[in-house]
Amino acid sequence: MGYKTDWFKGIFPALVTPFGGAQGKPFTADDKLDEAAYRELIRFVLPHVNGVVPCGTTGEFSYMTLEERKRAVEICLDEVDGRVPVVAGTGCQSTRETVALTEWSRDAGVSGALVVAPYFLKPTFNEVYDHFRAVDKVGLPFILYNIPQCSGTHFKWWTAEGMALDLDNAIGIKDSSGDMPFMEAMFEKVKGKVSIFVGHDEVVQAALAAGADGAILASANLIPDVWQRVYRATLEGDLATAQEWQQKVQKLVRIVVRCSSTQAVKEGLRMMGLPIGDSRHPVMPGGGFRREDYGELRLQLEGLGKIAPANVLYDLGDKQVETQIAATPQTGRTISGFTMKVGEGFAGPPFQELAHVDLLLGLKDGPVGRAIERSMEGWGEERGLRIINERPRTLLVPTITIHTAKQRRLFYEHAAEGVNLAIRLSIEDGFLPEGILDDVVLIANVFVHPAASIAKRVEFNNYKATRHAIRKALEGRPTVEELINEKAAARHPFRYAP
Amino acid sequence: MKVPWFEGVFPALVTPFVKKTEEVDEQAYRRLIRSCLPDVNGLVTSGTTGEFPYLTREEQRRLVVIGVEEAGGKPVIAGCGASSTQEALTLVRDAQEAGAAAALIVTPYFLHPSDKGVYQHFYDIATGVDLPIILYNIPQVMDAYLPRTVVEDLADLPNVIGLKDSSGNLTYTMELLEFVSDRINIFIGHDEVVLPALAGGVSGMILASAQVYPDVWQEVFRLVAEGQVEEARALQRSVQKLSRIFCRYGGGVAVKAALKMMGLDMGPPRKPLKPVGGALIHETRAEIRLELEKLAKIPVEEAAFEYPNGPLAERFDDLEITPEIIASHDMRIGSGTAGEGLNKVQIDLIAGGKQTPLGDAYALQLTYPLHGREALTTILEPALTVRPSTLLLPALPQKNLRQANMIYGPTQLALARAIVDALEEGHIPPTAVDGEVMVALATVHPRALDRHALYQSVHAAATLALAQTFA
Numbered sequence: 013m014g015y016k017t018d019w020f021k022g023i024f025p026a027l028v029t030p031f032g033g034a035q036g037k038p039f040t041a042d043d044k045l046d047e048a049a050y051r052e053l054i055r056f057v058l059p060h061v062n063g064v065v066p067c068g069t070t071g072e073f074s075y076m077t078l079e080e081r082k083r084a085v086e087i088c089l090d091e092v093d094g095r096v097p098v099v100a101g102t103g104c105q106s107t108r109e110t111v112a113l114t115e116w117s118r119d120a121g122v123s124g125a126l127v128v129a130p131y132f133l134k135p136t137f138n139e140v141y142d143h144f145r146a147v148d149k150v151g152l153p154f155i156l157y158n159i160p161q162c163s164g165t166h167f168k169w170w171t172a173e174g175m176a177l178d179l180d181n182a183i184g185i186k187d188s189s190g191d192m193p194f195m196e197a198m199f200e201k202v203k204g205k206v207s208i209f210v211g212h213d214e215v216v217q218a219a220l221a222a223g224a225d226g227a228i229l230a231s232a233n234l235i236p237d238v239w240q241r242v243y244r245a246t247l248e249g250d251l252a253t254a255q256e257w258q259q260k261v262q263k264l265v266r267i268v269v270r271c272s273s274t275q276a277v278k279e280g281l282r283m284m285g286l287p288i289g290d291s292r293h294p295v296m297p298g299g300g301f302r303r304e305d306y307g308e309l310r311l312q313l314e315g316l317g318k319i320a321p322a323n324v325l326y327d328l329g330d331k332q333v334e335t336q337i338a339a340t341p342q343t344g345r346t347i348s349g350f351t352m353k354v355g356e357g358f359a360g361p362p363f364q365e366l367a368h369v370d371l372l373l374g375l376k377d378g379p380v381g382r383a384i385e386r387s388m389e390g391w392g393e394e395r396g397l398r399i400i401n402e403r404p405r406t407l408l409v410p411t412i413t414i415h416t417a418k419q420r421r422l423f424y425e426h427a428a429e430g431v432n433l434a435i436r437l438s439i440e441d442g443f444l445p446e447g448i449l450d451d452v453v454l455i456a457n458v459f460v461h462p463a464a465s466i467a468k469r470v471e472f473n474n475y476k477a478t479r480h481a482i483r484k485a486l487e488g489r490p491t492v493e494e495l496i497n498e499k500a501a502a503r504h505p506f507r508y509a510p
Numbered sequence: 511m512k513v514p515w516f517e518g519v520f521p522a523l524v525t526p527f528v529k530k531t532e533e534v535d536e537q538a539y540r541r542l543i544r545s546c547l548p549d550v551n552g553l554v555t556s557g558t559t560g561e562f563p564y565l566t567r568e569e570q571r572r573l574v575v576i577g578v579e580e581a582g583g584k585p586v587i588a589g590c591g592a593s594s595t596q597e598a599l600t601l602v603r604d605a606q607e608a609g610a611a612a613a614l615i616v617t618p619y620f621l622h623p624s625d626k627g628v629y630q631h632f633y634d635i636a637t638g639v640d641l642p643i644i645l646y647n648i649p650q651v652m653d654a655y656l657p658r659t660v661v662e663d664l665a666d667l668p669n670v671i672g673l674k675d676s677s678g679n680l681t682y683t684m685e686l687l688e689f690v691s692d693r694i695n696i697f698i699g700h701d702e703v704v705l706p707a708l709a710g711g712v713s714g715m716i717l718a719s720a721q722v723y724p725d726v727w728q729e730v731f732r733l734v735a736e737g738q739v740e741e742a743r744a745l746q747r748s749v750q751k752l753s754r755i756f757c758r759y760g761g762g763v764a765v766k767a768a769l770k771m772m773g774l775d776m777g778p779p780r781k782p783l784k785p786v787g788g789a790l791i792h793e794t795r796a797e798i799r800l801e802l803e804k805l806a807k808i809p810v811e812e813a814a815f816e817y818p819n820g821p822l823a824e825r826f827d828d829l830e831i832t833p834e835i836i837a838s839h840d841m842r843i844g845s846g847t848a849g850e851g852l853n854k855v856q857i858d859l860i861a862g863g864k865q866t867p868l869g870d871a872y873a874l875q876l877t878y879p880l881h882g883r884e885a886l887t888t889i890l891e892p893a894l895t896v897r898p899s900t901l902l903l904p905a906l907p908q909k910n911l912r913q914a915n916m917i918y919g920p921t922q923l924a925l926a927r928a929i930v931d932a933l934e935e936g937h938i939p940p941t942a943v944d945g946e947v948m949v950a951l952a953t954v955h956p957r958a959l960d961r962h963a964l965y966q967s968v969h970a971a972a973t974l975a976l977a978q979t980f981a
Contacts, residue, residue: 370886372873494894495894495896496934504926506918510759510797
């Protein structure tokens with residue numbers, strides 16, 4: 013019979029494992045566990061958490077050697093130094109390896125093991141049961157871990173119930189499926205007998221309110237303080253506060269959960285100034301975590317005050333303007349070359365309403381300014397060009413011919429409003445500081461698909477695409493290094509036949 | 511029980527509608543039937559392709575009547591799909607009175623009855639009428655398979671004569687052949703796997719594309735019957751892409767688009783389906799035209815053009831860049847040609863400082879839409895813009911979306927890769943990465959259609975042009 017401990021509750025980050033140093037160069041000699049960065053991360057989260065989980069799914073356990081997993085657990089134990097429990101991810105595909113690693117972890121002194129359902133070969137449930145039974149014999153408290161998105165097998169409630177009740181060392185279940193009916197069945201069957209943890213960042217508050225004992229989360233690397241607040245508020249019966257904070261971070265955690273969580277968390281930490289490298293291949297930058305996700309995650313972290321503002325000098329040649337922006341380590345502290353800067357933004361889904369913006373930002377008396385004046389004196393009206401903003405002067409250009417009244421409305425009202433909103437917010441956040449608004453001008457060449465229907469989506473996507481394009485133009489992204497890293501793997505959507 | 515007439519090629523006819531009023535266009539329906547009748551063994555009215563869920567009982571009955579009038583004695587199978595057993599029975603009785611040879615009945619949908627419920631549905635119909643019944647499995651729209659074990663039992667009912675399997679899942683088709691082909695005929699309903707299904711032993715096909723190229727399917731059917739698999743393979747492959755488009759990217763809507771290109775205007779689909787911009791997107795519609803040209807179902811538009819020749823420095827007129835400007839601003843130019851025939855590509859490349867007239871030309875190009883030669887920023891993929899910033903400018907006017915597709919996809923990517931290759935190999939000086947811009951004038955044959963070959967040509971031509979530019 014399983015049992016409930018008094019320590020397995022609250023907020024546990026599923027720690028990412030830093031590889032390869034600050035610059036993050038997978039597949040180089042540097043691609044090894046970065047102990048210093050790992051310790052820094054643990055020190056960063058420790059004040060806000062009730063325990064830590066090294067080598068979970070977010071820790072890329074499946075891309076690590078057994079030796080690396082052991083070393084990560086050792087570092088974690090050493091850095092935590094008994095202040096909170098350490099729950100080591102010890103799940104492997106075969107029973108033999110899982111038992112061996114769980115035994116090692118027991119001897120190393122962890123408080124418990126998080127054991128994922130054996131994956132890939134999809135054993136049947138009686139085989140899964142016997143796998144956990146073998147783990148049970150190790151004598152270390154362990155947590156049954158359901159994550160069908162990765163493992164390919166979803167616990168049935170009767171299997172989970174059987175394991176939780178039969179196995180002497182089972183102290184909890186972590187459910188990362190986000191499947192609330194499954195969780196409710198768990199509450200019905202085993203609540204009070206073992207701990208029930210939620211592992212899906214998008215439903216944390218709902219699960220805690222429904223009775224979950226805690227959460228093991230990828231996003232608790234980035235915002236452990238927020239999750240602690242949600243947990244505390246729920247314990248105190250203050251559902252309104254708990255809901256408010258869940259909603260504040262909903263978009264952030266949706267990006268983390270759905271857009272390649274390991275890479276998303278690492279890039280987020282990097283934006284916040286922690287020296288964390290990239291995920292190991294085949295997860296890669298610009299893959300599941302796309303450039304638009306980068307832009308959106310960054311805005312979310314900024315909104316929570318997680319990215320410190322920095323002073324940046326814009327050198328316009330005959331004029332210097334100082335601005336304060338939420339800079340990342342990638343942002344130059346002096347930005348020059350305002351003759352003409354090129355930025356590209358892309359945002360979707362859905363396909364029909366996706367936005368693609370080719371943005372030029374440059375001096376009024378340079379090529380961009382001259383192109384605006386010349387086109388407006390010449391073919392501007394005939395070809396549907398429109399000045400949509402004066403400070404900075406902004407020319408909106410349709411990428412493709414506008415034929416119908418519906419297209420016209422979506423383009424000149426909704427796409428234009430999206431572009432303008434991006435400009436307004438870029439003025440507010442300092443990327444377009446007051447001091448340059450009379451000196452630089454913008455050309456936004458904007459694509460709206462002829463089949464677009466959802467007006468608000470056209471607006472939002474164009475807002476996102478433009479906001480990101482402005483930052484990319486100013487910061488010089490993508491960099492040559494990024495281009496070279498992704499050259500071979502780039503997937504152009506129109507390269508292939510249907 | 512098997513019937514001898516149920517084999518060969520049957521088109522799942524679209525239902526023509528009058529634009530705006532959405533009424534059934536009976537004359538168009540007759541034209542459609544006459545166009546495909548010589549190459550088919552029978553007709554299927556108001557099937558999935560015929561938008562049956564959007565048709566009234568009376569409309570479905572009329573379609574059978576017209577079908578029988580036009581079919582010249584060939585069997586007409588009436589689609590009688592409904593969610594409830596009662597409604598399906600009513601439709602089957604109507605079909606029988608209208609002269610149908612059989613009824614095609616889809617697995618009951620929406621409320622997802624149990625296996626027992628599914629069996630009872632077909633049992634009630636088969637025992638309630640005196641008309642041959644064809645079972646119909648199409649999980650793509652029903653969200654459920656007709657269970658094989660249920661089919662096994664239904665095959666014992668005397669007036670169940672066959673099953674149409676539109677799943678495209680050959681493991682399911684083979685399972686049916688194993689268990690029931692001694693008692694009923696199995697038809698394939700998925701255009702992409704006709705040949706393997708025929709080779710596996712099905713008796714015929716009910717297909718959306720059998721009203722677009724019934725001749726091809728009739729020939730495939732004959733060749734397989736005669737054991738000439740090589741020839742059948744080539745034919746199946748010749749219609750593979752179109753069949754894929756019909757099956758996956760638009761269904762009846764895409765079939766109507768194809769028929770319209772062939773001069774058979776069947777009108778729009780009924781709402782909420784859109785004639786284009788919904789399941790069938792504009793880009794795919796352009797692809798249909800291309801494929802119909804290849805099949806000689808519609809004539810090819812010939813276009814006269816020339817690859818730019820003469821001194822390279824004189825080819826950038828469109829950008830208002832003259833040989834004198836090139837010389838006085840130390841701009842770099844280069845050219846490359848690669849590929850043969852339709853895949854021959856020429857890239858004329860110019861690079862220069864942002865402060866030079868090329869900077870002005872770059873900015874101006876992005877304000878100059880609607881002239882058929884819209885310039886594009888060169889990207890590896892969306893949001894992955896190359897450096898130095900490069901515009902891709904088509905040398906020839908883009909007359910249709912299919913031409914545009916060749917530029918925006920394969921050409922754009924190949925140019926981007928060639929540029930990043932040059933960056934990686936250190937051919938492009940670091941000062942140029944931020945300080946310069948480039949414009950690539952691309953001449954691509956207006957009838958180029960092989961994306962893979964085109965990609966290779968553009969990559970080779972751009973690599974040559976870059977080498978010359980940065981020599």
